[in-house]
Amino acid sequence: MSFFSHIDTLEIFLATSDTLIMLAVSLALTVIFGLPLGVWLWLTGPSGLTPNRFVYGMVGLVVNVLRSIPFVILFILLIPVTLALVGTSLGVRGAIPPLVLGAVPFFARLVESSLREVNHTVIEATKALGASSRQIVIHTMLPEARPSLIAAVTVTAIALISYTAMAGVVGAGGLGDLAVRYGYQRFQSDVMLVTVALIVVLVQLLQMLGDRLISRFHRRTTPN
Amino acid sequence: MYNSPLPVKFINVSKEFVSHESRHQVLQGIDLEIQSGEVFGIVGPSGAGKSTLIRLINALELPTGGRVEIHGSAIGRGRELGAMRQKIGMIFQQFGLLSSKTARQNVLYALELAKAGTPQTRRAKVDDLLERVGLSAHADKYPAQLSGGQKQRVGIARALANDPGILLCDEATSALDPEATAEILKLIDELNAALGLTVILVTHEMDVVRRACDRVAILEQGRLMEVGTVEQVLFSPQSEAARALGLHLLPRPADDGSGRARLRLTYFSDTVASDVLSAATQGLDVSLAILAGQVAALKAKPYADLIVALDGPDAAASVSRLRSRGVRVTEVVS
Numbered sequence: 001m002s003f004f005s006h007i008d009t010l011e012i013f014l015a016t017s018d019t020l021i022m023l024a025v026s027l028a029l030t031v032i033f034g035l036p037l038g039v040w041l042w043l044t045g046p047s048g049l050t051p052n053r054f055v056y057g058m059v060g061l062v063v064n065v066l067r068s069i070p071f072v073i074l075f076i077l078l079i080p081v082t083l084a085l086v087g088t089s090l091g092v093r094g095a096i097p098p099l100v101l102g103a104v105p106f107f108a109r110l111v112e113s114s115l116r117e118v119n120h121t122v123i124e125a126t127k128a129l130g131a132s133s134r135q136i137v138i139h140t141m142l143p144e145a146r147p148s149l150i151a152a153v154t155v156t157a158i159a160l161i162s163y164t165a166m167a168g169v170v171g172a173g174g175l176g177d178l179a180v181r182y183g184y185q186r187f188q189s190d191v192m193l194v195t196v197a198l199i200v201v202l203v204q205l206l207q208m209l210g211d212r213l214i215s216r217f218h219r220r221t222t223p224n
Numbered sequence: 225m226y227n228s229p230l231p232v233k234f235i236n237v238s239k240e241f242v243s244h245e246s247r248h249q250v251l252q253g254i255d256l257e258i259q260s261g262e263v264f265g266i267v268g269p270s271g272a273g274k275s276t277l278i279r280l281i282n283a284l285e286l287p288t289g290g291r292v293e294i295h296g297s298a299i300g301r302g303r304e305l306g307a308m309r310q311k312i313g314m315i316f317q318q319f320g321l322l323s324s325k326t327a328r329q330n331v332l333y334a335l336e337l338a339k340a341g342t343p344q345t346r347r348a349k350v351d352d353l354l355e356r357v358g359l360s361a362h363a364d365k366y367p368a369q370l371s372g373g374q375k376q377r378v379g380i381a382r383a384l385a386n387d388p389g390i391l392l393c394d395e396a397t398s399a400l401d402p403e404a405t406a407e408i409l410k411l412i413d414e415l416n417a418a419l420g421l422t423v424i425l426v427t428h429e430m431d432v433v434r435r436a437c438d439r440v441a442i443l444e445q446g447r448l449m450e451v452g453t454v455e456q457v458l459f460s461p462q463s464e465a466a467r468a469l470g471l472h473l474l475p476r477p478a479d480d481g482s483g484r485a486r487l488r489l490t491y492f493s494d495t496v497a498s499d500v501l502s503a504a505t506q507g508l509d510v511s512l513a514i515l516a517g518q519v520a521a522l523k524a525k526p527y528a529d530l531i532v533a534l535d536g537p538d539a540a541a542s543v544s545r546l547r548s549r550g551v552r553v554t555e556v557v558s
Contacts, residue, residue, distance in 0.1 A: 119318070121316050121317075124320060125316060125320030125321070126320075126337070127309070128284060128309055129382070129385075130308075130386070132306060143325070219367070
């Protein structure tokens with residue numbers, strides 16, 4: 001019997017595709033909710049266009065509380081909410097709400113810090129051109145922060161992969177689930193090894209894609 | 225094509241920055257009138273409040289006391305403020321160009337924000353502006369590919385895009401090398417002459433004021449020390465601050481150890497190339513030694529500024545000859 005005797009290619013393929021679906025859907029939703037939240041944090045923050053200590057403090061508090069709950073606990077805490085939202089707390093569907101809620105605060109903070117890094121004179125120059133706050137955010141801040149925002153999406157995607165693997169422990173599908181059920185509970189080290197290898201490859205691919213996009217949009221060096 | 229130049233008036237303006245642990249009075253009792261079409265300098269040491277003062281004009285800062293009026297009306301809010309800012313161009317020490325846009329796109333951006341014209345008229349206007357600042361050849365480069373002087377030219381083209389009546393320059397040449405500084409000052413002078421734009425220029429260098437400005441205000445610790453023509457402020461300063469700034473322009477006189485009285489001689493254009501010095505000593509029992517000096521120009525008007533030691537029995541006669549030839553003679557207290 002060879003070392004890889006427990007490997008079931010179909011099961012691994014299905015688990016991989018589950019992981020990819022969880023990643024794609026939760027990443028998309030995280031960006032949709034997290035980007036405006038991050039912009040809001042920046043706007044009301046100390047260096048923003050409309051500083052508001054109260055709003056910034058309250059939103060920041062919620063974000064920090066969510067960020068400080070370990071993901072596995074958040075997943076369990078959210079089960080009633082998840083049931084109400086998607087009708088199940090298991091499998092790929094059941095994993096999406098906690099994944100999004102876990103990643104949004106993380107991503108929003110990254111967005112905030114990306115926006116803070118935009119050169120202050122550029123913001124001032126845009127104001128001096130008579131731009132409204134809305135125009136400043138959409139046409140100056142987001143394009144100027146683009147490389148750093150892409151890096152934020154990349155980091156968030158990689159964090160989400162690790163979250164999906166953890167979600168496997170508490171009933172979600174995907175590679176993490178496979179690793180737990182076979183690799184851990186049945187001592188099938190070969191399955192464990194293959195799932196870990198696949199996760200590593202996935203993370204590497206995401207990082208490479210992110211880096212490529214960042215250098216494409218970076219205008220500090222000569223294009224073409 | 226261009227708007228008429230606009231005058232700016234400060235009426236008892238003050239500005240205080242208040243944070244939770246401290247309050248800092250940056251500007252105090254500023255009364256100042258800047259006339260339309262002039263190149264006006266605001267000079268002073270760093271921390272004097274110059275940048276705050278210029279930012280009050282386009283409401284990047286709001287005064288905590290007094291009023292700022294542009295062409296007789298106070299600065300508006302909201303939509304009105306946006307429209308007013310489009311009539312006030314501004315350039316910055318650090319340029320403030322969007323790194324994600326090319327030179328052309330940066331200039332176009334000003335027109336897009338103002339929702340001015342059609343895409344075709346915008347494109348034509350951007351081409352015109354880039355040509356005016358001499359940057360047509362670099363239109364499709366990103367700021368990172370341009371030199372400091374070229375970046376500032378893009379900044380100027382962008383600032384002019386919406387036909388402003390005022391151009392604000394906040395230390396616009398302070399990050400540039402001497403050659404680029406000279407080019408940018410020349411461009412500003414040309415624009416002032418060609419468009420009749422009011423130019424307000426903040427700098428810590430008296431040399432920039434001397435080369436570019438008609439009138440100047442001297443700011444120190446948030447107060448106006450002196451306002452006048454560059455000639456007045458440089459050659460007959462009323463305040464200690466102005467005197468100090470003017471003396472910075474002169475090379476330090478060597479100490480000749482003789483303890484002789486030192487005189488400062490200043491004379492203008494038509495006399496610079498002439499023989500005032502030799503005429504002042506001819507046939508008189510005096511000795512004249514130049515201790516320090518320079519021949520420079522106020523805008524395009526050349527002048528000589530010398531520190532001399534003059535002594536001998538006929539020194540007084542020599543001084544009156546100098547004065548009769550239009551030379552300004554003052555004692556230098558060392």
